[in-house]
Amino acid sequence: KAGVTQTPRYLIKTRGQQVTLSCSPISGHRSVSWYQQTPGQGLQFLFEYFSETQRNKGNFPGRFSGRQFSNSRSEMNVSTLELGDSALYLCASSYAGVNTEAFFGQGTRLTVV
Amino acid sequence: KNEVEQSPQNLTAQEGEFITINCSYSVGISALHWLQQHPGGGIVSLFMLSSGKKKHGRLIATINIQEKHSSLHITASHPRDSAVYICAVRSGSGGSNYKLTFGKGTLLTVNP
Numbered sequence: 056k057a058g059v060t061q062t063p064r065y066l067i068k069t070r071g072q073q074v075t076l077s078c079s080p081i082s083g084h085r086s087v088s089w090y091q092q093t094p095g096q097g098l099q100f101l102f103e104y105f106s107e108t109q110r111n112k113g114n115f116p117g118r119f120s121g122r123q124f125s126n127s128r129s130e131m132n133v134s135t136l137e138l139g140d141s142a143l144y145l146c147a148s149s150y151a152g153v154n155t156e157a158f159f160g161q162g163t164r165l166t167v168v
Numbered sequence: 169k170n171e172v173e174q175s176p177q178n179l180t181a182q183e184g185e186f187i188t189i190n191c192s193y194s195v196g197i198s199a200l201h202w203l204q205q206h207p208g209g210g211i212v213s214l215f216m217l218s219s220g221k222k223k224h225g226r227l228i229a230t231i232n233i234q235e236k237h238s239s240l241h242i243t244a245s246h247p248r249d250s251a252v253y254i255c256a257v258r259s260g261s262g263g264s265n266y267k268l269t270f271g272k273g274t275l276l277t278v279n280p
Contacts, residue, residue: 088268090268092209097254097270097271097272097273098254098256098270098273099270100267100268100269100270111267113267113268143209145209145211147211147213155216156213156216157201157213157216158213159203159210159211159212159213161208161209161210162209162210162211164209
């Protein structure tokens, strides 16, 4: 059974640009959650999608958005990038949401210069 | 004060030692997760607990809801257990009010 796949693994962007990250969940999983990890703040919850609907959202500005497609694949978009957006972005999939076991991807390391 | 506090921040042990990592939280929760992160970023979910105790191989996780405290134990530690261990709690109720909060992590190094 294939795991959670995140693409790309590494990305370098310039301040002001926008970026789209992709997450393909485990087959059959309908919930995808996104997280940001930085050395200073640690892991922080961004949002959760379930059956193409955003179900939960963390405390991030509106520049951070996402969506989920009918095949459960999810994308996360960050517009008007800032230096502080440099981080490891992780997604996790689960069958029915955060009270069931979550499986994490390897992450996308975003560097904003 | 962070809602989720882990201790210790760093832990160095010799192979074979018994390890305990602690997690205290200050909010009501519906579940607590223990995660393992190896260098390079990959995260593995070890346990999800809402009460009692769970065991998987050499790993044991316990939670005391009344005391708002959880522990992760590793018996007969091995160098391959070296990783960051992260505690995460889910709080809130209702469709859009759930919140996941993470501890800062415990860096475990097991020396041969």
